[in-house]
Amino acid sequence: MTATIPPTKTIAARAVQASKIYGTGDTAVHALDAIDVEFPSAEYTAIMGPSGSGKSTLLHCVAGLDSLTSGHVYLGDIDLSTLSDKDLTRVRRDRVGFVFQTFNLIPTLTAIENITLPIALAGSKPDQAWLDRIVDTVRLRDRLSHRPSELSGGQQQRVAVARALVTRPEIIFADEPTGNLDSRASAEILGFMQRAVQEFGQTIVMVTHDPISASYANRVVFLADGRIVDELRDPSADAVLGKMRKLGGE
Amino acid sequence: MWKVTFKGLAGHKLRFLLTGLAVILGVSFISGTLVLTATIQKTFDDLFADINRGTDAAVRAHEVFSDFGGAQRPNIPASLLAIVRQTPTVEAEVGNIQAFAQVVDKHGKPIGGNGPPTFGLGWDPNPKLNPFHLVVGDPPRADDQIVLDKHTADTGNFHVGDEVTVLTSRAPRKYKLVGIARFGTVDSLAGASITLFTPREMQRVANVKNQFSQISVVAKPGVSQTQVASDIARTLAAHGKSQYEVITGKALTKETQNTVHKALGFITTALLVFAFVALIVGMFIIYNTFSIVVAQRMREMALLRAIGATQRQVLGSVIGESVVVGLLASAIGVAAGVGLSIGLKGLMNALGFGIPGNGVVLRPIAVIVGLLVGSIVTIVSATIPARQAARVPPIAAMRAVALERPINRVRRVGIGGAIVALGIALLLSGLFGGRGLLFVGVGALLALVGVFVLSPLFARALARVIGGPLTRFRGIVGSLSRENAARNPRRTATTGAAVMIAVSLVGFITIFAASANASIGSAIDQQLKTDYIVTVKGSGGNPGLSGISPELAKRIAALPEVQSSTPIRFGEVAVAGSHTFVLAADPKEIAQMYDFGAVTGSITDLTPNGIAVSTRKASSKHLKLGDLVPVKYVKTGVVPLRVQFIYKNNGLVGDYMISLANYERNFAQQLDFQIFAKLKPGVSAAQGRKAIEPVVARYPNAQLKDNAQYKADQKSQVNQVLILVYVLLFLAVIIAFIGIVNTMTLSIYERTREIGLLRAVGASRRQVRSMVRWEATIIALFGTVLGLLMALFFAWAVVRALHDQGFTKFSAAPIRLVIIVVVTALATLLWASLPARRAAKLDVLRAIDQD
Structure with a gap:
């Protein structure tokens, strides 16, 4: 099954016949099996699926962190499979934002330094008005000079979200961003991400296994055995849970 | 438990290679030194045994005093030869004398003189007693004929029939080369250049009449060496000549061998000191590696404890790793040392220090010492990290916490401060309390260790200061480097400590040499009133063994352009029982060319029966004007001299001076070390040079210098020593750099x-x-800054202590210190590209993937 989108929207990223195979011969594992998927701009997409379904691999490949065995991944108009490491790095730095489950921050840098890290790596200066708006959105104003070890887990993830937003990337990839947080901190983070989509028109792709997290998205794509098997628009947690049960997942 | 140890080692080959490298290099230095010196020793032992094989007994004067080159004895009268001959058990006897002689090559350049001695000997007609064997030609039969050793003949490209100019204490003379000889079984005696004259010509060039340094004897067949020796002694006693010494050929061989052993002993000790320094630097590297590895494996250690391993077992597993690493690395080091010694032997041969024979001598001691020292160093360095590993609580296996122990500031300040204080106390008592070099060395080492113990306290702050400029011109990358260097103060401190020790020694010798140059320079500028100085080419630092014929000084003095001039001679004496050097000059002449900084009396008061003494020695030996002081000469024995002049400026002339007349009376060999000259008023420097230069040109081992050239010459001699020390310290520096990469x-x-x-x-x-x-560079600079601060302190203290011996100026050599900093930074930037590349190649996905 192919995930479809309304034709009026522009596409931030898409995978075309994307395959990722680990190993060869009889032991070959198809982590991604000729997937076609599109992530429209200003949409919040959640990727769900049981363990081993290939959801993290899909995220890594679309984000330019991993390469495909065959097929293509486009970020905007750029075919990532044709890029050198240097160009891929530049794409990640300037056009993509990341939020990981853990270890999102450089321990030796303060919160504000972590937020502006991609800009500093590019050797440019942050747009102060935009930076202020992000910092206020994630409510970190009074924590900016603290180092990660002095921040709570929730605060650390907020810093990570702010860092992902700071370059106004075309797309943000989030890999289980609330996996290590309690429900209150999780709700906060997911709320911020939702606001980023609604208020700033940010595109977000998030891998999760939690139906409540997925319910914050505009759309949920379900993966199993390296293939897209289902899709939900404007999901509720219960609807997601129902689909997941059907897939025999958690 | 052993299984865990070996698995641990096998799993981390790279880091143990890096740890092992420090041990390998240090041990190879030790073993290489031991093998090389054993090889040289064996060579000389064989050589002297071979040379003296025909000699059954020798007659000579008793030893007056001994210096580094062996015993010093006066000559004996040639008339003893006839008395020795009367001994019934003596079959043959021959007297010989040794004196300075230097061959000039076909381009007018003197051969040798830069290390191995150049001298002349009389040709012994008795083949049993003569260590030389003719390769081609004939022995010298006329006084204008000579034989050269093969090495010298080859160096100068001389063939039988050639005319050869030879420099001696007489005016240079041309001789006809009639033969070329080998010394025992080799072309040359350790690179020495030897000219063989007829016995009569030898007496003339040695400036003696009917004197020998030794009489060698062959016994009649069937007579033992002991027998003939005691027979000769009896004959001598019967003629009232019992003051002479008779020894057997075997004893003579043993004695010569021992002299070589002693000289080699100094070299060995000096080299081992540098090997020791390298190993101390290595200890920090090993300690640091084991500390980091243990910290990274705390979880694993805790797990072992949780499943039932005792503290002792955990301790044992880490110590076990160090034993394996230590033994393996030491074994490789010993093998590398043997290779090194073969290379060094080749290098020495290429430089003209002939070490004949093939291969090297590998004594068990070289292997045992290498293995033992390498293993002990490794195991000792791993002890503290091993104890930390054993102390980890089992519960740590379940916790995902940082396992870095907090720094106990109070304890660290106490212990570190105490070690620094003790070190400085030892150092100062060694320098100013006359406790000697060992106190200075141990004190300096303790001071360095103390600073190392203290350094984690300020490592973070200092690393941030050093990295400060980086954040400005390297942006975020600079900040990351700076914060990484500062984040683990203990690690930065230990890595930096290795650099600190190496740099402190490099810095010390740099500042010390600069201070020596500044002191000499200021002494030349302020005290020397000469226009020209004649010096000996080559090292020239071999007073008594080489020098310029006194004929030259006479010719210079006779020049109409020259107002005053004096030869400067050096000799060894014992003043009031202590062995020292004495300088001789014409008092009236030198008075016009050197500012002595007179304290009491005048240099012109110095008579042939008097001595001038520096204020330093006058006060330490409680001498005042008019006192009689016993001076012991090799030639003439003890002569009482009256103190006639006390002076302050000893930087260029030393602590004792005698008149030229006194020197001529009391020394056998008359060779000038330098010649001072001052031009008449109105004679320009150019005119003076034009007049003196042609005269000097006839003495190829002499060279004319004005004061500026003389100063440059003195500095270049200091710098040569400096470079030698740099070379010897290079290994320690390399090991420190390995530590950074590690x-x-x-x-x-x-x-x-x-x-x-x-x-x-x-x-x-x-x-x-x-x-x-850049992180590596900040760590390296951290150690460099500390090292240079320590170097400044050490050098300042040593220069202060040597103030009375002519070290009047302290120069911090700021430009050179800046160069050291820049070179360290550049070398680290380059050298650290190895780990940097590794970091840059990390697979992004793997790195961020959750475990």
Whole structure:
């Protein structure tokens, strides 16, 4: 099954016949099996699926962190499979934002330094008005000079979200961003991400296994055995849970 | 438990290679030194046994005093030869004398003189007693004929029939080369250049009449060496000549061998000191590696404890690793040392220090010492980290906490401060309390160790200061480097400590040499009133063994352009029982050319029966004007001299001076070390040079210098020593640098996730490389700054202590210190590209993937 989108929207990223195979011969594992998927701009997409379904691999490949065995991944108009490491790095730095489950921050840098890290790596200066708006959105104003070890887990993830937003990337990839947080901190983070989509028109792709997290998205794509098997628009947690049960997942 | 140990080693080959490298290099230095000196010793033992094989007994004067080159004895009268001959058991006897002689090559350049001695001997007609064997030609039969050793003949490209100019204490003379000889079985005696004259010509060039330094004897067949020796002694006693010494040929061989052993002993000790320094630097590297590895494996250790391993077992497993690493690395080091000694032997041969024979001598001691020292150093260095590993609580296995122990500031300040204080106390008592070199060395080492103990306290702050400029011109990458260097003060401190020790020694010798140059320069500028100075070419630092014929000084003095001039001679004496050097000059002449800084009396008061003494020695030996002081000469024995002049400026002339007349009376060999000359008023420097230069040109081992050239010459001699020490310290520096790479490699391993994250959010490979390289550089500069501060202190203290011996100026050599800093920074940037590359190559996905 192919995930479809309304034709009026522009596409931030898409995978075309994307395959990722680990190993060869009889032991070959198809982590991604000729997937076609599109992530429209200003949409919040959640990727769900049981363990081993290939959801993290899909995220890594679309984000330019991993390469495909065959097929293509486009970020905007750029075919990532044709890029050198240097160009891929530049794409990640300037056009993509990341939020990981853990270890999102450089321990030796303060919160504000972590937020502006991609800009500093590019050797440019942050747009102060935009930076202020992000910092206020994630409510970190009074924590900016603290180092990660002095921040709570929730605060650390907020810093990570702010860092992902700071370059106004075309797309943000989030890999289980609330996996290590309690429900209150999780709700906060997911709320911020939702606001980023609604208020700033940010595109977000998030891998999760939690139906409540997925319910914050505009759309949920379900993966199993390296293939897209289902899709939900404007999901509720219960609807997601129902689909997941059907897939025999958690 | 042993299984865990070996698995641990096998799993981390790289880091143990890096740890082992420090041991390998240090041990190879030790073993290489021992093998090389054993080889040289064996060569000389064989050589002297071979040379003296025909000699059954020898007659000579008793030893007056001994110096580094062996015993010093006066000559004996040639008339003893006839008395020895009367001994019934003597079959043959021959007298010989040795004196300075130097061959000039076909381009007018003197051969040798830069190390191995150049001298002349009389040709012994008795083949049993003559160590030389003719390769071609005939022995010298007329006084204008000579034979050369094969090495010298080859060097000068001389063939039988050639005319050869030879410099002696007489005016230079041309001789006909009639033969070329080998010394025993070799072309040359350790690079010495030897000219063989007829016995009569030898007496003339040695400036003696009917004197020998030794009489060699062959016994009649069937007579033992002991027998003939005691027979000769009896004959001598019967003629009232019992003051002479008779020894057997075997004893003579043993004695010559022992002289070589002693000289080699000094070299061995000097080299081993530098090997020791390298190993101390290595200890910090080993300690640091084991500390980091243990910290990284705390979880594993805790797990072992949790499943039932005792503290002792955990301790044993880490110590076990160190034993394996130590033994393996030491074994490789010993093998490398043997290779090194073969290379060094070749190098020495190429430089003209002939070491004949093939192969090297590998004594068990070289292997045992190498293995023992290498293993002990490794195991001792691993002890503290092993104890930390054993102390980890089992519960740590379940906790995902940072296992870095907090720094106990109070304890550290107490212990570190106490070690520094003790070190400085020892150092100062060694320097100013006359406790000697061992106190100075141990004191300096303790001071360094103390600073190392204290350094984690300020490592973070200092690393941030050093990295400060980086944040400005390297932006975020600079900040990351700076914060990484500061984040683990203990690690930065230990890695830096290795650099500190190496740099403190390099810095010390640099500042010390600069101070020596500044002191000499200021003494020449302020005290020397000469226009020209004639010096000996080559090292020229071999008073008594080489020098300029006194004929030259006479010719210069006779020049109409010259107002005053004096030869300067050096000799060994014992003043009031202590062995020292004495300088001789014409008092009236030198008075016009040197500012003595007179304290009491005048240099012109110095008579042939008097001595001038520096204020330093006058006060330490409680001498005042008019006192009689016993001076012992090799030739004439004890002569009482009256103190007639006391002076302050001893920088250029030393502590004792006698008149030229006194020198001529009391020394056998008359050779000038230098000649001072001052021009008449109105004679320009150019005119003076024009007049003196042609005269000097006839003495090829002499060279004319004005004061500026003389100063440059003195400085270049200091700088030569400086370079030699640099070369010897190079290994310690290399090991310190290995330590930096080692630390960086381990840190990168530890920060895999972090580097992956940086790459994910947009750091380029180049930026990651740059980050690692600059972190390494900050750590290296941390050690360099500490090392230079220590060097400044050490050098200042030593120069202060030597103030009375002519070290009047302290120069911090700021430009050279800046160069050291810059070179360290550049070398680290380059050298750290190894771990930097590793970091940049990390697979981003793998790095960030959750475990």
